């Protein structure tokens with residue numbers, strides 16, 4: 018089934034900055050109506066984004082403020098979406114945080130919060146919305162994953178492990194949904210210049226940037242929507258990134274690729 022977002026409702030979590038904000042702009046250009054989510058404290062930012070998009074595009078936009086660190090946050094977010102009585106065509110799971118540092122040094126609380134936001138909210142929203150999509154016999158789920166899904170990531174071990182979970186879940190569910198009108202896609206960017214990399218102890222520079230550089234969120238979003246419309250289920254923006262992250266870990270002995278990851282993901286001084 019051809020994927021077309023024009024005049025369809027799209028939900029985007031974490032739309033107040035970075036990749037989520039850029040995705041909101043791209044979906045607006047596609048003519049999609051938007052339900053945009055962010056933290057309650059960022060209300061003024063999301064309202065600003067909403068007002069700007071509505072000035073430029075003839076679309077409807079609703080904003081929802083919900084903290085996914087709350088274990089019930091995803092269910093509360095879904096309930097607020099349902100109250101709007103819109104047929105949701107596409108869910109974009111995007112809200113996320115980073116925690117940089119050794120597993121034994123980062124606090125239990127901080128890493129559990131990351132799991133609630135980057136994993137539990139993705140899982141719950143996907144599970145809740147997919148039931149409606151099955152009934153509608155159409156739907157698109159886009160999970161913003163990462164190249165970290167393909168390789169253990171020393172220095173941000175839990176972040177990478179969570180992305181691996183999201184990756185495995187997305188690919189398995191996509192297979193289960195073949196023939197139902199529903200597709201599940203992952204977008205797997207490498208390091209991208211967003212506030213995520215400026216918070217939670219993430220270093221100004223890590224060694225890997227010498228190879229990967231830093232992508233722009235606007236480029237990631239534009240390429241992501243194009244890839245989804247082409248029906249790609251897994252998309253790594255950038256040919257070099259695709260080669261390095263999809264093929265290299267399969268060719269190298271695991272012990273060696275893990276040791277290399279430990280070295281290249283360290284802080285560059």
Ligand SMILES: NC(=O)c1ccc[n+]([C@@H]2O[C@H](COP(=O)([O-])OP(=O)(O)OC[C@H]3O[C@@H](n4cnc5c(N)ncnc54)[C@H](OP(=O)(O)O)[C@@H]3O)[C@@H](O)[C@H]2O)c1
Pocket residue numbers: 030031032033034035036037054055056058059083084085086110111112113114134161162163164205206207208209210211212213214234
């Ligand atoms: N940047 C990268 O290098 C990179 C690479 C690969 C994948 N990704 C993935 O891309 C996604 C978006 O990240 P980004 O880089 O665009 O980061 P970002 O600019 O920091 O955006 C993250 C978004 O998530 C929201 N968020 C954070 N904590 C939340 C919470 N507790 N409840 C609800 N929403 C919350 C933020 O809202 P507030 O603005 O209100 O805090 C913001 O809208 C993430 O899943 C990330 O893992 C990023």
